[in-house]
Amino acid sequence: MATRDLVDKAIEMEKMARDYYREAGRKSIQQYVGPALKHMAREEQNHMELLMDYRETMGTDRQVKLPPAGEYDDTWRRFTDALEEVRDGILPHTDEVTVVQRAIGLEEQGLVLYSEAMKQSDSETGRKIFAFLTDQENRHRAYLEDLLGRLLVLTEEPPETRPQL
Numbered sequence: 560m561a562t563r564d565l566v567d568k569a570i571e572m573e574k575m576a577r578d579y580y581r582e583a584g585r586k587s588i589q590q591y592v593g594p595a596l597k598h599m600a601r602e603e604q605n606h607m608e609l610l611m612d613y614r615e616t617m618g619t620d621r622q623v624k625l626p627p628a629g630e631y632d633d634t635w636r637r638f639t640d641a642l643e644e645v646r647d648g649i650l651p652h653t654d655e656v657t658v659v660q661r662a663i664g665l666e667e668q669g670l671v672l673y674s675e676a677m678k679q680s681d682s683e684t685g686r687k688i689f690a691f692l693t694d695q696e697n698r699h700r701a702y703l704e705d706l707l708g709r710l711l712v713l714t715e716e717p718p719e720t721r722p723q724l
Contacts, residue, residue: 562685563617565676569692570610572672576665577603583658592655595706599662599699606692613688623684625691659707666703669696 580600587593605626613623673693680686 562676562680562682563614565672565680565685565689566610566614566617569672569676569689570607570614572669573603573607573610576669577607579665580662583662587655587658589655592659592706592710595702596658596662599703602695602699606695609688609692613684616684617682623688625687656707656710659703659710663700663703663707666696666700670700 577600580596580603584593584596584600587596609623609625615621616623670693673689673696676689677686677693680689
């Protein structure tokens with residue numbers, strides 16, 4: 560598949576994930592799940608903008624600049640530190656467990672897409688961007704898996720009675 564086609568597909572996937580996180584974040588009833596999902600929506604928006612910028616530079620002399628590796632690390636650290644402060648005595652609504660499970664699925668779709676795009680891209684810049692996004696999706700998935708684990712520990716409902724995706 561041509562790099563442009565891979566980028567177009569990735570933009571659509573990021574848009575879908577961003578919209579999902581925005582909507583789920585608005586509907587969240589838990590004090591830390593809503594902000595977590597809104598943060599994820601901003602991350603997906605950043606990814607979409609990076610991909611759109613890259614698409615605009617294709618066939619030109621202009622280069623896309625990837626964010627420095629540490630730029631996302633500080634945001635991630637502040638975000639996970641904030642979660643540590645708010646979990647005592649919170650019992651989540653089952654819907655929020657399902658929302659996070661679905662979010663993990665979105666990140667896994669991103670991982671598959673970006674891993675394949677790295678292999679298939681006919682552009683060195685494209686491969687670098689897809690490698691960066693693969694790393695981001697891995698971080699997102701790990702964060703969401705941690706969030707899901709915390710939600711499951713806080714709920715009284717046994718896991719086998721929760722709705723599955």
